[in-house]
Amino acid sequence: MAFVVGNAYSRRDIFVELGLPPDLKGGPWFTGYLEHQGEYFIFCGVQATGRTGHDYNNRFIGDDLLWHGRTNSTIYQPSIVAMVQPGAIVRVFYRHDDRERFSYAGQAKAVQTFDESPVGVLWSFADDPVPHVEFLPEEVAPSEAVTEGARKTITVNIYERDPTARKRCLDRWGCACTVCGFQFAQKYGNLVRGSSTFTTSSRSAKLGPLTNSTLRLISGRFAQTATQCCTDVVRRYRSRI
Structure with missing residues (x-):
């Protein structure tokens, strides 16, 4: 899959990229989130009301996304349990208006869950294998301990600005x-x-x-x-x- 962080995609674009029929109508791809070939896909509105009239108050907190599942969803449902497991591949698409195409936010990892209904999950993109230019330069700690007062080397990752x-x-x-x-x-x-x-x-x-x-x-x-x-x-x- 070659989804590019920050690029906009219609559902049809996503279907084509995944090798699915481009004219799919209805079904799990239109319910907000689903599993496909071992990966999870989330489609959500951010600070926007969806076509069903629901506003789940999804929003970015810094570079993380606070997201809520479907109405009446809980932290104990199998699909939620699977998505928040370490190592799960979760791809997040979002938009600010239900008439827009979705922007690809990247591959996310659950860093916090909220036992409420609908269930809440805080997703982080910091471990996405694809670099995000919105992340600030980060300090990478050296792998070896150093003696107090000794000279040490600190490596810094810097992501290119466009x-x-x-x-x-x-x-x-x-x-x-x-x-x-x-x-x-x-x-x-x-x-x-x-x-x-x-x-x-x-x-x-x-x-x-x-x-x-x-x-x-x-x-x-x-x-x-x-x-x-x-x-x-x-x-x-x-x-x-």
């Missing part, structure tokens, strides 16, 4: 903060024109006084952040900008 994705995001939403309307260029001049700001970001708070060199650092850091947040064809991250 300048095309950044441009698409800024072309669509602009550089103004969607929460408070703040723009760097209006406050600090042309040096930071084209940078985007995050009201809730802690990055800028740690940079100290706004000298010229600091402004260049802010410009570079927010350019990376904007790229990170628009990879999912602009829409997924707008509420977090």
Whole structure:
């Protein structure tokens, strides 16, 4: 299977990719989640009401997805038990409106379950074998213990930012903060024109006084952040900008 994280797919596209008849109507593929050839597929709305009128309050918390099963589902049902087992392959597709195509969020792992009805599961994509550009550089701990005070080496994974994705995001939403309307260029001049700001970001708070060199650092850091947040064809991250 060659599903690409962040790409949009109709159900027909998914059927074709899986070698199924493209014109399938009804059945388990239209019930929200199912098992197919040993893998599990989830189709959900995020902060949206489905065609049946149900709004399960599915939402992203950071990079994780808080998802709820079907009405009256419980943590004890066989399909839920199987999906949350370690090693289960769970592929998540989501959309913000029932008229849109689904975006592929990636291969997920259950990190927390909620004994309620409908059942709730917090899905993480951090272990997806396919890199996610929205994840920040992570520190990889060395495998060997070190003596107190000794020199040690720390390896860092850095995932490439996509300048095309950044441009698409800024072309669509602009550089103004969607929460408070703040723009760097209006406050600090042309040096930071084209940078985007995050009201809730802690990055800028740690940079100290706004000298010229600091402004260049802010410009570079927010350019990376904007790229990170628009990879999912602009829409997924707008509420977090």
